[in-house]
Amino acid sequence: MFDLKLSDITAWISDRGYSSVALQLPEGLKMRATEIIDFLSDNTDCSFVILGDPCYGACDLYVDYKDVADALVHFGHSPIPSQGDDGDVFYVESFFDTDIREHVKNILDELPEKVGLLATVQYVGCINQAKEVIESSGRKVSVGIGDKRIMYPGQILGCNCSAAESVANDVDMFLFIGEGDFHPLATAFGVGAPMRVLNPITGEFRSVDEVRDRILRKRFAAIQRAVPAESYLVIVCSKIGQERNALADDIINKIRSSRKKAYKVYMNEISPQGLMAYRVDAFVSTACPRLAMDDYSRYDKPVLTPIEAEVALGIREWDDYVFDAIRPE
Template sequence: MAAALSSPEEAVLARTVDASQVNEVERALATWDLERVFEIQRCADWIRDRQLTRVTLQFPDGLLKWAPSVANRLESLVGHRLAILGDTSFGDCCVDEVAAQHLNADGVIHFGDTCLTPTQRLPVLFVFTRWPFNRGAFFLAAMNVDAPRVFLFFDVRYAHAFPPEDEATPLGPVITCQPVQPDIDNPHILCGRRCPIRPGSNDTILYCGRDLKYIQLLSLTFNPCQLLQFDPEAETLQSPVSSMKRELMQRFYLIERAKDAQRIGILVGTLGVSRYRDIIERVNRAIQSSGKRSYTFLVGKPNVAKLANFPEIDLFVLIACPANSIVHSKEYMQPVITPFELDVALNQDRAWTGQFLANFQDILPGQTEHIDFQPNSEADPDISLISGRLRPMSMAASPALEDQASHALMAQETRLSNINDQGGGSFLQSKSWQGLEQKLGQTEVAMAVPGASGIAAGYAGEGVVGGGPQEAQL
């Protein structure tokens, strides 16, 4: 667990860029020119066709080196100025609509890796860029894959190597899952790719790329299937997941922690994904209907230091895109789970079957995996698998409205305050140190005296033996 309770100021200056991204783009530019790697002509046509005048260009850290060149070339084609977005509010794969709206933008062009999540407000053009890919080495390495069907997923930056019109491969029965534009109403989109049919337990998922987050997303989404990874840089085929059974047991453990939690924090990790308000409302209602307390936090990119500032929270639910929703919370003080896992924990009609849904939109009304929320029945005793004890009645099925909640009465000086039992205020009262106390009327009155003068870099009199307060010589 991190010792600091806030992000260090030096983090911005000390942050490094993934060298592999820079190296891959430089290799691509050695083969193709700048316009082809960044599809500049396609960007210009998109801007002109929609008659956009305030477009922002969003680049991840690894591509910022080429942002000025791309912007200058694109400005010469469209005839007006463009803005560049860097240091995004959330993940690099997500469209930063918040920063774009600060510039009053009417459109965003997103470059590089993307989760292809539907946006909330602005029109978006996704430019994957292109990285070198050795098709011959890939087919040679994957030739010995033995499976009834192979579902081919690949990093969006290698999409040029698998064009939609080229479905024929020497691997036999292969279903190529192409990246597609976001569409929340298309039931055949899985993990940002178009899958005509859902893979079965005997099928194999073959992934081309090196994105660890996407590998984790594929492994949990298609956990009954065998997962193989082709590393385009090393040109090797390997199995990236050591034990899927252990991974699923860890997720099930987090679900049990959610059942035991009394105070649950809702981490809003995105403000640009479509229907994020709907999932926040659903999660909040589910928590309150289960007799628990909910608190909402807008934190941007969550890290250990940020969440450590809220020790009274028992568990966090992260609202983010599928690629950033799965958080390994070993270093965190509290577990961090997905909205789907919370629904499994609190919804009586949704049982844990091993199925995993990282996309929160799948459980919203109108989607194929939506199940109406039904609190756990109070008549059925519920034993915690963590503590082995019977869970309190306040955590059972009856809706815990504010006027029905138990209250603790606390005397503070001459005032009486109502504190919700099991709420954050009750947690604070259990602490021996509760912050600075004013102690009005108890502090001796003293005359004001001159203080230090000057600037913070060096106040007058500092470093001088016996030096007292004096006027700064500016």
């Protein structure tokens, strides 16, 4: 169902004559790591090593792969153009290769006149299928072009909805093709337009309004918990696509201008265990917004995004709350 491009990887390795290759996989594909190695080993003279640390996106690209191999195959994510191009890195987006036209036909009556189409990278190939069906009903379809962090038209990341922002004024509703809540919620917060989700595997069609409202209430509660804080630890992630040191310095200056203490820490993997030793009242994460949005319940102190920290400090009003996004430098 998801194309791992094993024949393409084989040809790439053979053409370039690599003797060793590292494999970086997200959690959902690690169960197939040994299967992938068995295939590649049978078809090349190369040796392989699995990079076992968690991998959340191309922002998490293992840049030190040359320490363990000649080249890197990164599975499950598209390149982030603003991070530059490395000829010794092969990206396998794992595109979904099933026709979703029938699922789209089943939801036509639920769609308005002007629809914006969005997807995560695995499902960007489904966008043209959906566009064909929706336009055949007489509706207008918009597929936005994102900024330099975005590889494909209509693609969104959990930290970047610029493809949606580029057409937000031209649509009545966005239709997100994919699974889960984080990506469509990030866009719903980012553009403020109605959002519906179509699961391309099951055909389920649903709203994210209730989940969005529940998360907003929890984010408001986290901000309120941080209002009395007198000391903050501002976290900078060292991952290539998440490092926002200048933003961290900016929020530190704002905290100190509010007559509170601020400290900065560099981390690669951010976890409750990694932060529990620090004697501060609250954390501000400049890493992936997902840390604060998804994992807040795992921390015994409030974890805020930089925008949320501004609200807690009284610099920004809650009515001006927006979702944190990572933009290209």
